Amino acid sequence: MSSELAIAQHIKYIQAxxxxxxxxxxxxxxxxxxxxxYWGLTATCxxxxxxxxxxxxxxxxxxxxxxxxxxxxxxxxxxDAHIHSTLSAIQIMVMQDALDxxxxxxxxxxxxxxxxxxGVFAGDAFGEVDTRFLYIAVNALALLGRLGDxxxxxxxxxxxxxxxxxxxxxxxxxxxxxxxxxxxxxxxxAILDRLDVIDEPTLAWWLAERQLPNGGxxxxxxxxxxxxxxxxxxxxxxVLRKLHWIDAAALTSFILSAQDMEVGGIADRPGNxxxxxxxxxxxxxLSLVGYPGLVDLDPVxxxxxxxxxxxxxRKGWEALPRQKV
Amino acid sequence: MHGVRRSRESREARExxxxxxxxxxxxxxxxxxxxxxxxKDKDWSKDAFxxxxxxxxxxxxxxxxxxxxRLILLNNIxxxxxxxxxxxxxxxxxxxxISALKVHPKVYWIWNHRRWCLENIPEGGDDDDMQGWRKxxxxxxxxxxxxxxxxxxxxxxxWDYRRYVLSSMPIQRPETAELAYTTKKIESDFxxxxxxxxxTKVLPRLWESGKLDKAQSLQQEFVLVQNAMWADPDDQxxxxxxxxxxxxGDDYDSLTREIKGIHELLEEQPDSKCMFSPILATxxxxxxxxxxxxxTLVHYKRLLIRSHTSRLGPEGTQILREECLGLLKxxxxxxxxxxxxxxxxxxxxxxxxx
Ligand SMILES: [Zn+2]
Numbered sequence: 001m002s003s004e005l006a007i008a009q010h011i012k013y014i015q016a017x018x019x020x021x022x023x024x025x026x027x028x029x030x031x032x033x034x035x036x037x038y039w040g041l042t043a044t045c046x047x048x049x050x051x052x053x054x055x056x057x058x059x060x061x062x063x064x065x066x067x068x069x070x071x072x073x074x075x076x077x078x079x080d081a082h083i084h085s086t087l088s089a090i091q092i093m094v095m096q097d098a099l100d101x102x103x104x105x106x107x108x109x110x111x112x113x114x115x116x117x118x119g120v121f122a123g124d125a126f127g128e129v130d131t132r133f134l135y136i137a138v139n140a141l142a143l144l145g146r147l148g149d150x151x152x153x154x155x156x157x158x159x160x161x162x163x164x165x166x167x168x169x170x171x172x173x174x175x176x177x178x179x180x181x182x183x184x185x186x187x188x189x190a191i192l193d194r195l196d197v198i199d200e201p202t203l204a205w206w207l208a209e210r211q212l213p214n215g216g217x218x219x220x221x222x223x224x225x226x227x228x229x230x231x232x233x234x235x236x237x238x239v240l241r242k243l244h245w246i247d248a249a250a251l252t253s254f255i256l257s258a259q260d261m262e263v264g265g266i267a268d269r270p271g272n273x274x275x276x277x278x279x280x281x282x283x284x285x286l287s288l289v290g291y292p293g294l295v296d297l298d299p300v301x302x303x304x305x306x307x308x309x310x311x312x313x314r315k316g317w318e319a320l321p322r323q324k325v
Numbered sequence: 326m327h328g329v330r331r332s333r334e335s336r337e338a339r340e341x342x343x344x345x346x347x348x349x350x351x352x353x354x355x356x357x358x359x360x361x362x363x364x365k366d367k368d369w370s371k372d373a374f375x376x377x378x379x380x381x382x383x384x385x386x387x388x389x390x391x392x393x394x395r396l397i398l399l400n401n402i403x404x405x406x407x408x409x410x411x412x413x414x415x416x417x418x419x420x421x422x423i424s425a426l427k428v429h430p431k432v433y434w435i436w437n438h439r440r441w442c443l444e445n446i447p448e449g450g451d452d453d454d455m456q457g458w459r460k461x462x463x464x465x466x467x468x469x470x471x472x473x474x475x476x477x478x479x480x481x482x483x484w485d486y487r488r489y490v491l492s493s494m495p496i497q498r499p500e501t502a503e504l505a506y507t508t509k510k511i512e513s514d515f516x517x518x519x520x521x522x523x524x525t526k527v528l529p530r531l532w533e534s535g536k537l538d539k540a541q542s543l544q545q546e547f548v549l550v551q552n553a554m555w556a557d558p559d560d561q562x563x564x565x566x567x568x569x570x571x572x573x574g575d576d577y578d579s580l581t582r583e584i585k586g587i588h589e590l591l592e593e594q595p596d597s598k599c600m601f602s603p604i605l606a607t608x609x610x611x612x613x614x615x616x617x618x619x620x621t622l623v624h625y626k627r628l629l630i631r632s633h634t635s636r637l638g639p640e641g642t643q644i645l646r647e648e649c650l651g652l653l654k655x656x657x658x659x660x661x662x663x664x665x666x667x668x669x670x671x672x673x674x675x676x677x678x679x
Contacts, residue, residue, distance in 0.1 A: 030387075126395060170481075247663075268326070
């Protein structure tokens with residue numbers, strides 16, 4: 001069992017990710033590339049190594065994914081604009097202090113154009129809707145300083161309709177509660193200063209019940225634990241200021257046990273193949289529960305807390321105090 | 326990436342795999358280049374359409390290619406097709422996505438393409454029935470989604486799609502049919518929380534429309550969930566559903582009856598003997614069932630205090646408060662992961678008593 005975070009290996013793992021262009025799987029996952037760059041950059045920032053990836057190369061890559069027809073960013077060069085990759089692009093540019101290179105007016109219009117009459121957002125012009133996209137829109141507009149352009153009442157109303165009796169939220173109206181959707185709905189409401197929509201005691205109870213005897217968290221009742229759910233549930237618990245309602249030490253050792261100590265990276269659970277998604281969310285979760293030596297993460301935007309504070313966007317969440325090294 | 330076991334690849338093994346994959350990689354990259362450049366040139370030809378089929382068979386997550394495929398359909402193929410031809414083309418799309426979903430049941434893009442196809446089914450049909458084709462298609466969708474839910478009864482994509490299909494059917498099915506479906510799902514597996522959840526969405530509509538008598542139906546639901554509770558008291562799905570039935574606890578008789586029932590269940594549990602034992606702290610039990618019972622009892626007793634104080638009288642209320650505190654104290658030991666929550670609730674309770 002690994003008892004410490006293998007910071008050096010994880011940095012190496014993240015740096016190696018962009019250099020596997022002779023692997024088929026690298027190309028088959030191109031639809032996640034922009035997200036992966038954001039995950040990698042955030043992880044290196046939280047590990048205290050914001051310079052681990054080349055800044056100019058990254059900015060040039062982001063700009064190469066601009067879809068001029070739609071006015072948003074695609075997941076990879078030549079891919080269509082999508083709201084998810086657009087948020088990742090904005091987050092990267094904010095972290096790299098290069099937001100001025102983006103056509104903020106056009107991106108804002110692209111995002112706003114995706115809001116549906118019900119208040120939910122579509123991912124792109126083809127109309128798949130999901131509260132994930134609603135959060136993405138709210139997060140992106142906040143980072144761009146354009147929240148004032150959003151019909152906030154309509155947006156909040158859709159989230160309210162997705163609330164279930166168990167306190168949680170689902171993908172669309174009628175869907176069952178899921179920790180990932182709880183994260184996006186809670187964070188969206190936090191950004192819009194509308195936590196009154198949440199049934200706080202019930203939701204905090206539901207979230208605390210996600211922890212399983214091995215310390216890991218699941219995403220729904222009667223499902224297996226998974227490192228990425230650590231972050232979804234922890235973020236929402238931080239917003240509700242109830243992070244102490246789960247056992248942080250047990251969760252920490254679960255996340256650490258899912259590390260690949262040799263090659264670096266964190267997997268969904270112990271013994272599985274690491275990937276950048278779980279590496280990022282594992283490190284993000286560890287930051288929230290106060291793991292020593294890590295940089296503070298803002299659970300609402302899932303970016304370094306200092307970046308969000310500088311923009312004046314910090315909300316009233318509470319993480320656990322940082323432990324001494 | 327989920328559920329892929331870690332395997333260590335030696336330098337030689339990686340080299341050998343790359344050699345093997347080289348041809349596939351070259352094909353993939355040239356296909357990708359061909360498609361993306363045709364897309365840029367707004368090539369809406371049948372040739373381009375066939376290329377998207379090839380690519381999506383290799384990689385169903387390439388959403389840009391799904392988008393391109395739909396644009397070809399809209400800008401060329403549909404325009405040059407009769408309604409009859411259009412329905413054949415869409416039927417083909419649906420067949421293609423069925424095979425994709427069987428391999429990738431959780432890929433959002435495939436579900437999304439299916440929904441898009443359904444929305445493009447033209448009006449018309451045989452025997453002058455304007456809804457004919459749509460009726461046939463929707464019926465098939467419902468059958469497909471049931472197959473998907475047989476394979477994985479918790480697949481939320483499939484449940485969401487099911488709700489979408491049901492709500493957009495050309496001729497609405499009676500809600501009682503959906504209630505029967507969830508009953509079937511629950512009876513084959515009490516742990517299927519998704520099916521219990523669906524019930525919480527269907528029942529209120531049946532009550533509101535007067536198709537079911539609420540009071541009577543509620544009592545039947547209590548019987549159903551009690552059976553599940555006794556069969557598998559470890560199961561959170563069942564506790565959650567029970568909590569939904571109780572709601573805010575306005576019905577005093579149901580609330581007290583259910584509290585009594587849970588006490589009985591608790592006494593049946595092999596570990597419950599330690600409940601009142603002073604050496605509880607040393608046992609370090611993490612019995613999910615006992616803590617599930619106790620946690621629920623605390624919640625229901627709180628509801629009693631909140632909604633029925635006048636009926637309980639000051640003495641009855643005080644007794645319930647003491648019971649809650651006692652249960653929370655035991656929960657701190659039984660369920661240490663959530664210890665701090667029980668402490669917080671207990672502290673709150675104590676403050677209210679003063
Ligand atoms: Zn995961």
